[in-house]
Amino acid sequence: xxxxxxxxxxxxxxxxxxxxxxxxxxxxxxxxxxxxxxxxxxxxxxxxxxxxxxxxxxxxxxxxxxxxxxxxxxxxxxxxxxxxxxxxxxxxxxxxxxxxxxxxxxxxxxxxxxxxxxxxxxxxxxxxxxxxxxxxxxxxxxxxxxxxxxxxxxxxxxxxxxxxxxxxxxxxxxxxxxxxxxxxxxxxxxxxxxxxxxxxxxxxxxxxxxxxxxxxxxxxxxxxxxxxxxxxxxxxxxxxxxxxxxxxxxxxxxxxxxxxxxxxxxxxxxxxxxxxxxxxxxxxxxxxxxxxxxxxxxxxxxxxxxxxxxxxxxxxxxxxxxxxxxxxxx
Amino acid sequence: xxxxxxxxxxxxxxxxxxxxxxxxxxxxxxxxxxxxxxxxxxxxxxxxxxxxxxxxxxxxxxxxxxxxxxxxxxxxxxxxxxxxxxxxxxxxxxxxxxxxxxxxxxxxxxxxxxxxxxxxxxxxxxxxxxxxxxxxxxxxxxxxxxxxxxxxxxxxxxxxxxxxxxxxxxxxxxxxxxxxxxxxxxxxxxxxxxxxxxxxxxxxxxxxxxxxxxxxxxxxxxxxxxxxxxxxxxxxxxxxxxxxxxxxxxxxxxxxxxxxxxxxxxxxxxxxxxxxxxxxxxxxxxxxxxxxxxxxxxxxxxxxxxxxxxxxxxxxxxxxxxxxxxxxxx
Numbered sequence: 001x002x003x004x005x006x007x008x009x010x011x012x013x014x015x016x017x018x019x020x021x022x023x024x025x026x027x028x029x030x031x032x033x034x035x036x037x038x039x040x041x042x043x044x045x046x047x048x049x050x051x052x053x054x055x056x057x058x059x060x061x062x063x064x065x066x067x068x069x070x071x072x073x074x075x076x077x078x079x080x081x082x083x084x085x086x087x088x089x090x091x092x093x094x095x096x097x098x099x100x101x102x103x104x105x106x107x108x109x110x111x112x113x114x115x116x117x118x119x120x121x122x123x124x125x126x127x128x129x130x131x132x133x134x135x136x137x138x139x140x141x142x143x144x145x146x147x148x149x150x151x152x153x154x155x156x157x158x159x160x161x162x163x164x165x166x167x168x169x170x171x172x173x174x175x176x177x178x179x180x181x182x183x184x185x186x187x188x189x190x191x192x193x194x195x196x197x198x199x200x201x202x203x204x205x206x207x208x209x210x211x212x213x214x215x216x217x218x219x220x221x222x223x224x225x226x227x228x229x230x231x232x233x234x235x236x237x238x239x240x241x242x243x244x245x246x247x248x249x250x251x252x253x254x255x256x257x258x259x260x261x262x263x264x265x266x267x268x269x270x271x272x273x274x275x276x277x278x279x280x281x282x283x284x285x286x287x288x289x290x291x292x293x294x295x296x297x298x299x300x301x302x303x304x305x306x307x308x309x310x311x312x313x314x315x316x317x318x319x320x321x322x323x324x325x326x327x328x329x330x
Numbered sequence: 331x332x333x334x335x336x337x338x339x340x341x342x343x344x345x346x347x348x349x350x351x352x353x354x355x356x357x358x359x360x361x362x363x364x365x366x367x368x369x370x371x372x373x374x375x376x377x378x379x380x381x382x383x384x385x386x387x388x389x390x391x392x393x394x395x396x397x398x399x400x401x402x403x404x405x406x407x408x409x410x411x412x413x414x415x416x417x418x419x420x421x422x423x424x425x426x427x428x429x430x431x432x433x434x435x436x437x438x439x440x441x442x443x444x445x446x447x448x449x450x451x452x453x454x455x456x457x458x459x460x461x462x463x464x465x466x467x468x469x470x471x472x473x474x475x476x477x478x479x480x481x482x483x484x485x486x487x488x489x490x491x492x493x494x495x496x497x498x499x500x501x502x503x504x505x506x507x508x509x510x511x512x513x514x515x516x517x518x519x520x521x522x523x524x525x526x527x528x529x530x531x532x533x534x535x536x537x538x539x540x541x542x543x544x545x546x547x548x549x550x551x552x553x554x555x556x557x558x559x560x561x562x563x564x565x566x567x568x569x570x571x572x573x574x575x576x577x578x579x580x581x582x583x584x585x586x587x588x589x590x591x592x593x594x595x596x597x598x599x600x601x602x603x604x605x606x607x608x609x610x611x612x613x614x615x616x617x618x619x620x621x622x623x624x625x626x627x628x629x630x631x632x633x634x635x636x637x638x639x640x641x642x643x644x645x646x647x648x649x650x651x652x653x654x655x656x657x658x659x660x
Contacts, residue, residue, distance in 0.1 A: 071517065134575040145512055149520040182475055182563035187401065190479040190560055214567030218575045230520055231561045233512035234544040238565055241545030242572050245464040253600050260600045266593030270583050 005037055006318050008294075008311060009087035009096040012042035013065045014103025016301050019043075022102065023051040025307025030056045032308065036315055039096060042083035062086040068300075072106030076114055084108065088115040091293035098294030098314040100285065102302045109146045112291040119323070121330035124150065125290035126158045127229070127297065128165055129236060133220035136277045140166045140175075141217075143229040144236045146288065150228040155179070155196035156203070160329040161289040162224035163206055168320040169287075169313055175223035178212035180231060186210075192228075200226070205329075247275075284309025287317065289326065294318050336365055336648050338624075338641060339417035339426040342372035343395045344433025346631050349373075352432065353381040355637025360386045362638065366645055369426060372413035392416040398630075402436030406444055414438065418445040421623035428624030428644040430615065432632045439476045442621040449653070451660035454480065455620035456488045457559070457627065458495055459566060463550035466607045470496045470505075471547075473559040474566045476618060480558040485509070485526035486533070490659040491619040492554035493536055498650040499617075499643055505553035508542035510561060516540075522558075530556070535659075577605075614639025617647065619656065624648050 010026050012019040019042055026038045037056045040047050044061045051057065064082040066075045076085055084103050088111045090096040099116075101108050105127070112125055128142035142158050142165075143150070150158075159177050166175035179197055181189040188211060189197065200208050212222045217235065227235070250271075254260045264271070284306045285296035294317040298310040317323075340356050342349040349372055356368045367386045370377050374391045381387065394412040396405045406415055414433050418441045420426040429446075431438055435457070442455055458472035472488050472495075473480070480488075489507050496505035509527055511519040518541060519527065530538045542552045547565065557565070580601075584590045594601070614636045615626040624647040628640040647653075 069515070134579055148512060148518075149522075180564060182478060182560050185399070188478075192479075193560075214564040214569075215571030215574070217568055218571035230512050230523075231564050234510060234561050234565055235568055237544030238547055238568055239544075239572065241548035242569065244545070245548045246576070249464055249604065253604075257600065259596045263593040263596030263600070266589045267597065270587065270590045270593070274579065274583075 006035055006315050007037045007039065007096040008314050009039045009041055009060070009090040009099040010307075010311070011083045011087045011099065011101035011103055012040040012047050013062070013083035014101040015298065016102075017303055018102065019047050020050040021303045022307055023047060025302070025304035025311065026057055027052050027054055028304055029308045029311040030054045033312070033315055036311070038311070039087075039090060041086040041090075060086055060090070066104055066107045068104045070104070070107070072104060072110040073114065075104075075107050076110045084111055085115060088112070088295070091116050091295065096293075097318045098296065100296045100298055100307070100310045100314055102298040102300055102307070105145060105297055108295065108297045109288060112288045112295045116291045116293045116295055119290055119292055119327055119330065121327075122157055122290040124154045124157075125288055126161060127286050128162060128289055129286045130170065131217065131236065131239065132277055134218055134277070135220055137220040138170065139217065139220045139222055139225050140170060141225040141227065141232055141236065142289065143227065143232050144286070145229045145233040147229045149230060150192065152192055152195035152199050155192070155226055155228065156199040157290065157330060159200045159206055159208070159224065159226045160203070161326050162226060164322060164325045164329060165287060165289065165317075166223050168322055168325065169316050170223070172223045174207050176209045177206050177224040177226065178209050178222035180225055180227035180235070181211035181213060183213055184211045196226075285313040287313065292323060294322065335367055336645050337367045337369065337426040338644050339369045339371055339390070339420040339429040340637075340641070341413045341417045341429065341431035341433055342370040342377050343392070343413035344431040345628065346432075347633055348432065349377050350380040351633045352637055353377060355632070355634035355641065356387055357382050357384055358634055359638045359641040360384050363642070363645055366641070368641070369417075369420060371416040371420075390416055390420065396434055396437045398434045400434070400437070402434060402440040403444065405434075405437050406440045414441055415445060418442070418625070421446050421625065426623075427648045428626065430626045430628055430637070430640050430644055432628040432630055432637070435475060435627055438618060438625065438627045442618045442625045446621045446623045446625055449620055449622055449657055449660065451657075452487055452620040454484045454487075455618055456491060457616050457618055458492060459616045460500065461547065461566070461569065462607055464548055464607070465550055467550040468500065469547065469550045469552055469555050470500060471555040471557065471562055471566065472619065473557065473562050474616070475559045475563040477559045479560060480522065482522055482525035482529050485522070485556055485558065486529040487620065487660060489530045489536055489538070489554065489556045490533070491656050492556060494652060494655045494659060495617060495619065496553050498652055498655065499646050500553070502553045504537050506539045507536050507554040507556065508539050508552035510555055510557035510565070511541040511543060513543055514541045526556075615643040617643065622653060624652065
């Protein structure tokens with residue numbers, strides 16, 4: 001455990017439950033970790049009204065908020081005093097080593113590139129997300145939406161960055177790395193994927209295992225799944241959609257039918273155990289990799305435990321010196 | 331109901347349960363539909379050993395079989411006497427108006443292009459698949475693997491072909507057509523998807539409704555979902571994988587735990603009803619659109635009901651004059 005203090009800027013105004021759950025999460029995280037300092041950015045009055053005071057939590061006033069439906073890059077450029085931009089400026093200036101927001105994904109990506117800045121040698125950033133599976137094991141998939149179409153070099157960088165994140169944050173010793181494709185045979189994939197495959201194969205320090213197809217994501221048949229932001233985004237949202245759809249279908253049926261209700265009494269421990277495998281709060285936070293700071297997006301519906309989990313991931317990434325490790329790989 | 335006879339060639343040797351379930355399906359289909367004639371292609375002896383004879387079922391001998399792991403185009407070119415190629419040659423010569431196979435998807439696509447031939451004006455074919463949803467409604471998604479990366483024009487053709495299939499086979503009066511993308515906002519999509527969007531929007535005869543994202547597939551928020559074969563394949567396999575994963579997880583738990591077993595007794599009618607919403611046999615058969623015949627791929631694990639369903643879809647497509655309707659749209 002390092003002795004240096006870790007400072008994380010937290011956008012207090014982003015997400016569906018801001019600022020109350022964000023403030024609560026920041027407070028809980030400070031109680032959990034002795035070595036962090038948190039700076040909440042946003043409307044001072046609103047933050048104060050719901051924040052339990054803590055010696056290691058400070059407030060940096062920001063008068064604006066970026067709405068989820070604003071054009072991301074325009075919003076970041078124009079709203080200089082928005083809670084998100086103020087948090088990112090702290091990272092740029094070195095006043096914080098990382099920042100977290102549950103706000104607009106697009107604005108976080110835009111801010112990561114335009115405010116925090118890309119790491120040298122990285123052409124495009126990637127959003128990585130720990131995805132749950134039937135087996136309880138998590139894979140780390142990137143990109144899920146930062147870089148819509150990729151060049152082969154981008155996919156190589158994603159593989160290198162994913163490898164670092166999987167090793168350092170998810171504690172996988174030698175991560176299996178696979179490229180998402182339309183089949184596992186060598187002849188599958190389009191030109192970009194084929195060219196990326198060749199580039200990745202040549203890297204001796206990567207444990208590359210070829211292609212993974214859609215159905216094998218379900219069984220976490222790779223520690224790191226590399227894909228472009230278009231396919232990755234579709235896969236992530238489809239997976240989330242099916243899980244949520246099942247959940248609501250089941251609760252609706254249980255509400256309507258006595259038989260289903262009786263069945264649920266028996267099945268409850270099983271259902272609870274199954275859902276716990278898919279608890280995204282376990283590795284909370286979607287890191288934006290390839291920028292000069294530990295920038296993490298928390299789920300838009302985050303409650304305080306998800307914020308604690310995102311802060312914990314940012315803290316670990318900073319403590320493990322993730323940014324420099326990635327820089328050295330590129 | 332038209333008076334003319336419909337002839338369908340069926341590859342008796344393709345799929346996990348060939349030839350027995352294929353022969354059984356052909357027999358059942360002939361009993362169900364008076365106006366069809368079926369030609370089973372494959373090893374005469376093996377077909378005869380499991381076929382219940384029927385005056386409208388004939389056998390066309392083929393001495394070879396294409397294996398699922400052969401290079402699709404090479405296999406189609408070299409194995410001139412394979413059950414799949416022989417079936418497709420019948421379509422090419424006009425001896426059959428359509429053909430069905432539960433064999434290798436790649437070989438069916440290759441055969442569709444190389445043997446049956448593309449429709450004039452169609453640059454690339456598409457595999458379309460009726461996909462189930464939480465609501466019980468089906469969407470028709472194309473392409474799911476025939477054309478890995480597409481030009482905007484290909485996606486326009488897929489929209490036009492999907493529109494015909496949805497109207498004629500799935501009986502949707504005015505299908506809602508959407509493009510699969512990484513979000514619903516206008517700024518989403520890469521260059522190809524954006525250009526395709528503009529092309530599709532200009533077609534007055536299409537009821538185009540913009541983008542659909544991954545999670546909305548689950549609720550069938552479009553009648554026709556247009557995408558390239560790369561993303562479509564990943565989405566299809568991921569969806570299938572999650573469904574199968576849940577099913578096996580549930581049966582395993584029920585086998586292991588008394589509580590879960592007791593719960594299942596109560597929940598059985600509910601579970602059965604839910605699964606029936608996802609029964610792919612309902613619209614069995616994945617049409618290869620853009621070729622000069624009703625070419626359908628049946629699921630590799632097809633048992634006789636899925637074969638009947640695929641034959642029924644091919645019959646309806648021929649009866650509705652689907653090929654000419656598509657030709658006129660292009």
